[in-house]
Amino acid sequence: MKYIQKIKSILAGQKFGVLATSDGRKPYQNIIAFAETADLKGVFFATPKQTSKYRNLKKNSNLSIFVDDRKNDERDIGNATGIAILGKSFEQKGIGRRKALARYLKKHPSLKEFAESPSNSIFLAKIEKIVAVNRFQNVVEIEP
């Protein structure tokens, strides 16, 4: 359980992660504000529709989100854990959107205006696999 607990704790402790998308040819990365589900099966994030990441996700739903707990000091080499979430994105509509927004805004109340904007969309990243790296080179994989 210690790995899952550690991953949950890092996801809960970090507000932002790096989203990687691809239009099918080239990779692209952004910082996003995310909110994870309690069962580690999904991650919500919001994005304006006029963005490269939105366009990429509409073309290719595969994504990866990277979250870590590094502190930018020497001890990161042994202490930091990096989490790569691999999965597929699903744009949320109707009741799904309302539920996703509720979860998202619980973690990011200050982003209410941004997230609820009609020009914005909210996505659920369904997690297929989590790859966690600690102690610099120890790698574990979890399929929730």
Added chain:
Amino acid sequence: MSGIFHSSADFIPDISSVGGKGRSLFTLKLKGFPVPDFFVVQSEFFKEFIKSNNLMESVEFELARKEISQMRWEEMWDASLRIRNLLMKTEISESMRTEILDAARSLSDVKSFAVRSSSISEDGAELSFAGIHDSFVDVCGDEELIKNIKLVWASLWSPSAFVYAKEMGYRIHQESMAVVVQKFVKGDFSGVMFSENPSDKTQFIIEAVPGLNQDFVDGKIEPYRWVFRKSDGKLSNFSEASGLGKDISDSLQILIPSLKENLFAIEEVFGTPQDVEWTAKGGKLQILQARPITARKSHGLSERSAFDIRLRRSFSSLKQLRKRIYEEILPGIQRDIDKMLRKDLSLMDDSELLSETEERVCIFEKCNRIYWEVFIPFGHGMRLFGETYNDLVKPEDPYEFMGVLQEKKSIASIRNLYLIEMSNYVLKNPLLLSELKGNMIVNDPKLKKMIESFVAKFASSMEGGGDLRSIIKILLKYVDSKIKISSVGTIRPEKLKRKFLKYFSPDDKKTAEELIELAKESYSMRDDDNLLLLKIKSFIESVVSEIRKRERNSGKTFPGALLEKLEKILDSGISPKNKEANKNVAQEVFFRQLRGQPAGAGIATGKAKIIRNRHDIMDFKSGSVMVCDSIEPEMNFLIPLAAGIVERRGGMLIHGAIAAREYGIPCVTGISDATALIKDGDYVTVDGYIGTVRIDSF
């Protein structure tokens, strides 16, 4: 920046700058106690040295290899060696050097120095710091002074510091170190005194030896010991010194009043019972250091850790040990072996057989004790050489020194070469090969002779003992692997030895060569001692088989408790020792890549074969990756056949790692739960350059 405090200061500097030892010396000096002149290299210098050279990230990299709580002594020593090498390779800045050397010159009439550790956490309140960090005496010359200051800094991560971090909560990540550089006084007598006996608060103790404390610290001599009652100061007990040759207690008696007086004055200054190190020259007493008695206690360390810490031995103590091993112990064991060899068990009646069995158990138990009490401590010889080699040569590879030691081949190494030689002979004779594969019999006279000679020399050191079929089976594995003798042992010991010796003056060369010889013996003993135990075990095996035969043939029964004891002896060895840890392995995750120590350079991919028991040894196929808890002597012959090696037990100087390097096989050690996380048949990639194992299950 000014990083020095001189003992002439008219104030007591803060412990965060001068450390616990430094602070107490300043206090004593200010209060007028006879303390040799000194200066303290503040901890700010240490921090600057680390920061300006970006060393902390490399230190953290070493500390991150494994949780300290899971490290074995060998792994702690390895991490410590790497960090020490890192610091010793790094030069201190010109300004720092100038400031230290100017301070050294400002101490008048000083030919040599004592360089003492003074850790900033050394407040004595909670932990023992005795023996964690290093101190050096009789340090002469600028270069030696700078070198020894760096050695003290490096001792922040000494093997003992790791042990204390593991068991006593010592903050190995957060420490800093000041260094006391003191005028070295070559006293006529020296000793330690305790204003309170740690085991009886109603007493105080004074201990003394002639000359320096070093012989006493090394355990070569036992000091004179006066135990006094605290209530009236009267003598309660006196013990004679041992190992001195002549009685000098009368000369020491003269010092006792002054020692007593100083001891209690010091206790009064600090307000707590004190442990004081002193020396006396020409009847004049000098106080070298003082610390609270609580700080001397190492209570709470497990028995094993206390044993591990004691493994660090001096050159002279190791020389004594070697003398004992080669002049007393090994001949004694050989006499036991010869005696057992002369006996024919089948001719003994049941009662004789029982008494012979008991005798053999006694011999095994005696040898097992010797293994722990003598052979394992003697193994520190190669470590001592490694530290000396690295401090002088400052090699890129902190294990370069092993090349010098490999000149002396271990029994296992000679045995494996013999197997390679036999396999090369078979490879050259296709007919012989098909005969061997077909019937498992040997008709070729030359091969027959080779096998007979092999059995005579090495049978007891292999799984299957002297059984011909087992030997042929092993030989065929070697044939399949097509190992060539020329591919083994590419290191050039002579070149490395010359590289090391050039750092010594003609006068010191003899001592350096002596150290090399001792290290070589220590190195080969590390493997040979296990084979010796295995040989003794083979005599237990013969009595068990005779007893079983009699039980089968005549229905007799032998005492159950004895048989149980015998089986226990025979079972000790191969089976994974880490069963408890294996139970706790998380099941909810898949371990894709595991980090350990890079113990043998190279990359290899192959099917994993987990070695859990004797059967697994014989099932091992050439080209597989061997995954085991630890490489035991009876499985050592598999090493040349393996594509790669993964070992739970960590360390660069353990058998598996040494042999892997000898044969150029990629090896990663120190993978916690290796035999539980890797499954038979998994495809694994062993990266012996960086110390990782990637698992791909198919």
